Amino acid sequence: MLTARRLVKRYSETEKPAVDHLDLHVDEGEFLSITGRSGSGKSTLLHILSSLIRPDSGEVLFRGRNICTAPENIRNRLRGSEFAVVFQQHYLLPYLSALENVLLPFMDGFAPVGERHREAARAVLRRVGLEHKERSRPGELSGGEQQRTAIARALVRGARVLFADEPTGSLDSATGASVMHLLRELNADGLTVVMVTHNEEFARLSGRVLAMADGRIAQPA
Numbered sequence: 001m002l003t004a005r006r007l008v009k010r011y012s013e014t015e016k017p018a019v020d021h022l023d024l025h026v027d028e029g030e031f032l033s034i035t036g037r038s039g040s041g042k043s044t045l046l047h048i049l050s051s052l053i054r055p056d057s058g059e060v061l062f063r064g065r066n067i068c069t070a071p072e073n074i075r076n077r078l079r080g081s082e083f084a085v086v087f088q089q090h091y092l093l094p095y096l097s098a099l100e101n102v103l104l105p106f107m108d109g110f111a112p113v114g115e116r117h118r119e120a121a122r123a124v125l126r127r128v129g130l131e132h133k134e135r136s137r138p139g140e141l142s143g144g145e146q147q148r149t150a151i152a153r154a155l156v157r158g159a160r161v162l163f164a165d166e167p168t169g170s171l172d173s174a175t176g177a178s179v180m181h182l183l184r185e186l187n188a189d190g191l192t193v194v195m196v197t198h199n200e201e202f203a204r205l206s207g208r209v210l211a212m213a214d215g216r217i218a219q220p221a
């Protein structure tokens with residue numbers, strides 16, 4: 001589904017590349033975990049794969065098309081439709097309810113959100129187990145519920161691939177485990193998941209684990 005070839009990303013001329021001639025292939029329906037020490041380039045890789053940033057060189061093929069050189073509007077559209085991204089922080093808007101946060105990707109200026117979109121948002125909130133919390137604001141939700149709301153918002157437009165950068169990083173282990181359980185369920189439903197994690201136990205619960213070191217995929221021990 002996704003193939004990265006010879007990816008290079010440098011943030012400065014004087015430092016080593018954050019991602020250094022990296023090759024990677026992600027199959028459709030896979031649940032891939034990426035581990036590695038702080039600074040090894042995991043987030044940079046995830047941001048390139050999810051088309052948040054462009055590499056200096058190399059390519060990422062999504063369904064056979066190089067998304068790195070695609071125009072910005074195509075990349076934006078990809079992130080809004082096929083790709084979903086979640087982070088350690090949930091980035092929910094505090095003054096909106098859970099349902100309104102999930103509706104954000106559909107908001108377009110002051111145009112009212114249609115009933116079809118409302119139904120889609122309710123369905124995905126139900127999918128993450130939060131239908132009873134749709135009126136709650138983020139401050140009234142637990143950390144795990146906040147992260148599940150953020151996942152719902154990321155998926156509401158029907159993404160096929162979820163990129164998650166330490167989605168359990170700011171949660172206690174039991175709450176993190178519940179988010180991990182949700183990601184596994186979503187993967188079982190057909191969602192391709194690429195997750196960066198420091199948690200080895202959670203990594204082992206995914207389908208495949210790759211370790212990064214110095215901007216490259218480390219050879220398996």
Ligand SMILES: Nc1ncnc2c1ncn2[C@@H]1O[C@H](COP(=O)(O)OP(=O)(O)OP(=O)(O)O)[C@@H](O)[C@H]1O
Pocket residue numbers: 011012018036037038039040041042043044045
């Ligand atoms: N926006 C940036 N500007 C300059 N340098 C950056 C930037 N983002 C990352 N770096 C550098 O690139 C390297 C890789 O960073 P990256 O964030 O990809 O690592 P990481 O593996 O995600 O680390 P962590 O586990 O701490 O999140 C580091 O040396 C980092 O300092």
Ligand SMILES: [Mg+2]
Pocket residue numbers: 042043044165
């Ligand atoms: Mg990181």
